[in-house]
Amino acid sequence: MKKGYVYSLEMLIAVSIILVALVLIFREGPKEQEIEVSLLKRYAWESLEYLNNNGTLREYVANDDEGSLESAVGEILPINVFFEVDICGLQCDDTNVPKNETVISVDYYVSGYRNVFIDKKIKLWAWTGIP
């Protein structure tokens, strides 16, 4: 009679081990590739490239007009993409860039506007979130 209980207990332990193993192995689904980060970087770069092609980027940079540049970039990027733009030289100000998010940044250099040499950099940080 006592032996029967021991067998039952062994069986329960064996089943528990199998279930725990299954849960541990199959608990996490496959991780998605980090394509979102590269996509975000591409969106950021293409937004600046488009503004350069349509002729507005250099004007904003020459006038140090960060507000207009941010507004123009905001019209292009998807609504779930947050960003910060700085028109700078070597040192850029990342004060408003979050420290606890995955943030990408792209640098776009502008050497001149019309016949004026300006030598500026545009740094665009972008990250995703819920609008």
Add this chain to the structure above:
Amino acid sequence: MASQIDYMIAASIFLVVFAFTVSFVTNYYADIRTTVVISSMKSQALSLLGIADFEFQPNSSQPERLGLQTKAFRFLILVNNTQQYMINQSDSIANRENEQVLFNLTTMGFPNSNYNSTVIYDISNNNMVSYQRNADLIKFNVSINSNQHKFFMVYFDDDSNFTGSSIAASESNNLTEKIYPVEEISLIQWKKINQLVQLSYGNVKNSTGLQYDFNILLTDLADNTVLEFGQSLPSRGTIVSVERRVLYQNSTAGIGTGKIIVRVF
């Protein structure tokens, strides 16, 4: 000795564990498959979005890679109706109804341009300006008040096929214009838009080796369709959509701003 009840309990436990295992494994691999398919569709969609970066390779009825991009050029002209810009410094400044502006693309370093692709915009109102063309020499008239200045943006392309239109410009030339350096820009070419829409979707899908069906849409910023190529969108199923802003040439060589939307399904 094991009783019938013991066998039934053992069988039940086996069935429960087996069902649990099957459920876990099935969901796991279904998730993997969905993720891989969506990643693959994203990859194709992003690749197709490069249509704005590449030309046809080769340019044929069965291209190996799709592309609508071309290099174009632009430069600014400043017309300044002030004393220092008077050709004859002894003349006094006055309102000018038909001040002539002229430039020559060959002497500017672009001898093999498609001159008919030239378009001129008055920057102050973004209106196109008519011009007279004689080979590489282009003239247009400007109405400008005294002490006023106006900027004009000139665009041209080197491999388009537009037919020209020319409107006579008067010869009254009193002011020296300032021409700014030429910039190279990237845009979607009208000629290539026409080439693409004339291709067979099936041939293109085969020759480019694309796995999924796709639809490419070029619209202006008011969502008017400029180009649509590919399959109609399915009413159900997974659709991956990506887009980007572009400049494009319209049927009159005018420069428009729009967006390319690529859908893969």
